[in-house]
Amino acid sequence: MTRTxxxxxxxxxxxxPRWMRxxxxxxxxxxxxxxxxxxxxRLPAGTxxxxxxxxLHARRRGTxxxxxxxxxxxxxxxRSDPVVPSAWRPWLASVITTRWITxxxxxxxxxxxxxxxxxxxxxxxxxGRSLAAFFAIGYVAAVVGLWAFGGERWxxxxxxxxGFGADGxxxxxxxxxxSWSRQTMPNTWTVPALVGFVLAGGGYAPVAWFQADRVERAxxxxxxxxxxxxxxxxxxxxxxLDRLGPAPAVSPxxxxxxxxxxxxxxxxxxGLIWSWLVAFAAEFIGLPxxxxxxxxxxxxxxxxxxxxxxxxxGRRVGExxxxxxxxxxLVQRPVDQLPAPPSGPSTPALG
Amino acid sequence: xxxxxxxxMREPTYLILxxxxxxxxxxxxxxxxxxxxxxxxxxxxxxxxxGALDRLVDEGLVTATRTETVDGRLRRYYALTEQGGTxxxxxxxxxxxxxRTAAAQLGIAGGMA
Numbered sequence: 001m002t003r004t005x006x007x008x009x010x011x012x013x014x015x016x017p018r019w020m021r022x023x024x025x026x027x028x029x030x031x032x033x034x035x036x037x038x039x040x041x042r043l044p045a046g047t048x049x050x051x052x053x054x055x056l057h058a059r060r061r062g063t064x065x066x067x068x069x070x071x072x073x074x075x076x077x078x079r080s081d082p083v084v085p086s087a088w089r090p091w092l093a094s095v096i097t098t099r100w101i102t103x104x105x106x107x108x109x110x111x112x113x114x115x116x117x118x119x120x121x122x123x124x125x126x127x128g129r130s131l132a133a134f135f136a137i138g139y140v141a142a143v144v145g146l147w148a149f150g151g152e153r154w155x156x157x158x159x160x161x162x163g164f165g166a167d168g169x170x171x172x173x174x175x176x177x178x179s180w181s182r183q184t185m186p187n188t189w190t191v192p193a194l195v196g197f198v199l200a201g202g203g204y205a206p207v208a209w210f211q212a213d214r215v216e217r218a219x220x221x222x223x224x225x226x227x228x229x230x231x232x233x234x235x236x237x238x239x240x241l242d243r244l245g246p247a248p249a250v251s252p253x254x255x256x257x258x259x260x261x262x263x264x265x266x267x268x269x270x271g272l273i274w275s276w277l278v279a280f281a282a283e284f285i286g287l288p289x290x291x292x293x294x295x296x297x298x299x300x301x302x303x304x305x306x307x308x309x310x311x312x313x314g315r316r317v318g319e320x321x322x323x324x325x326x327x328x329x330l331v332q333r334p335v336d337q338l339p340a341p342p343s344g345p346s347t348p349a350l351g
Numbered sequence: 352x353x354x355x356x357x358x359x360m361r362e363p364t365y366l367i368l369x370x371x372x373x374x375x376x377x378x379x380x381x382x383x384x385x386x387x388x389x390x391x392x393x394x395x396x397x398x399x400x401x402g403a404l405d406r407l408v409d410e411g412l413v414t415a416t417r418t419e420t421v422d423g424r425l426r427r428y429y430a431l432t433e434q435g436g437t438x439x440x441x442x443x444x445x446x447x448x449x450x451r452t453a454a455a456q457l458g459i460a461g462g463m464a
């Protein structure tokens with residue numbers, strides 16, 4: 001029997017879904033070869049047909065129903081990490097551990113940002129191709145930034161939320177119930193990203209707005225409401241930061257000039273998209289100029305708050321620590337007082 | 352679905368479970384037993400066997416017990432679970448009942464015991 005036969009068997013096994021190849025691929029190759037005569041030089045037609053038929057059947061059986069797909073789509077776009085019913089978790093783990101899934105995630109999650117440039121091209125009188133190209137550049141920068149700095153963390157969060165470790169293997173049952181996905185965003189790259197956002201978002205929109213001569217009378221109530229919400233959020237975040245202790249929960253990401261530069265660029269891309277959207281909306285609903293500046297100003301305030309906290313406790317703190325649901329493990333309190341993980345049929349089995 | 356509430360099994364599935372009823376087997380052993388049980392009528396290929404095993408493991412009828420490497424090839428052993436044993440015995444009783452009735456109705460000499 002030549003090595004060609006084994007290569008043929010492995011080639012036909014690619015018809016099977018990835019999760020099944022990982023689970024039973026080597027066995028199937030071994031059995032296929034065991035069933036052949038020692039002098040076989042190629043796979044018999046019957047064996048090839050059997051592999052094709054069984055592979056297609058396995059793909060059909062292993063593909064989730066539309067309800068699972070719709071849940072995945074919705075949760076991925078709208079910022080929560082997808083959790084699927086237990087029957088589909090091996091499939092999800094096999095998909096999530098593929099090489100390019102983080103790139104797909106970055107494109108998927110930023111899809112809403114594509115609405116603006118598409119509208120530029122489709123709707124008459126809304127900017128034309130030059131503005132659409134400008135937007136496309138910002139969109140690509142945002143996708144690259146999200147892929148480079150958020151993709152791997154997202155992959156690990158999804159695996160953890162579905163009861164798997166970072167390598168895609170199921171977690172021991174006693175760890176699943178206590179695990180809690182945690183987003184970390186060390187300031188090694190959030191600060192440059194925020195600076196880029198502030199510069200681009202705070203700079204472009206007012207200039208474009210003034211040039212368009214569309215500054216209108218300030219809506220005092222709207223401004224006051226937004227300011228109150230920002231102030232409340234900052235006060236809440238500050239109280240939370242005050243409770244953080246010095247013990248590091250995770251090792252911080254490594255510093256790097258390229259990473260900082262990319263962070264700056266991706267933050268600027270997001271800022272440009274955001275500021276243009278505000279300026280575009282202002283043409284119709286008369287948003288006051290100050291609203292354009294509020295998010296960048298709030299972002300700067302967050303940076304200042306976080307920096308102060310870092311100086312106090314002597315370690316890096318992520319902006320996500322401002323919200324209790326994002327980083328519960330950083331709070332100094334017993335494990336049994338942590339927020340309960342999601343319940344119901346989507347919760348990973350405990351035993 | 353049979354009258355006793357047990358889901359009807361396809362022939363390859365039934366024969367795989369019967370083969371495992373004699374004790375744990377690896378893939379090649381199962382295919383050999385299935386061929387013997389069916390007097391050569393059913394020859395399971397690797398695709399069919401592992402597709403069926405994957406489904407039976409998911410359904411809780413079969414479980415993987417251990418692995419070994421022979422001549423550089425991975426072999427995983429499978430065994431019936433308690434639920435799998437119950438299911439294959441119920442299916443066998445049903446098939447026996449049908450065969451007895453058929454033998455009597457067709458007047459086959461000697462019938463079935």
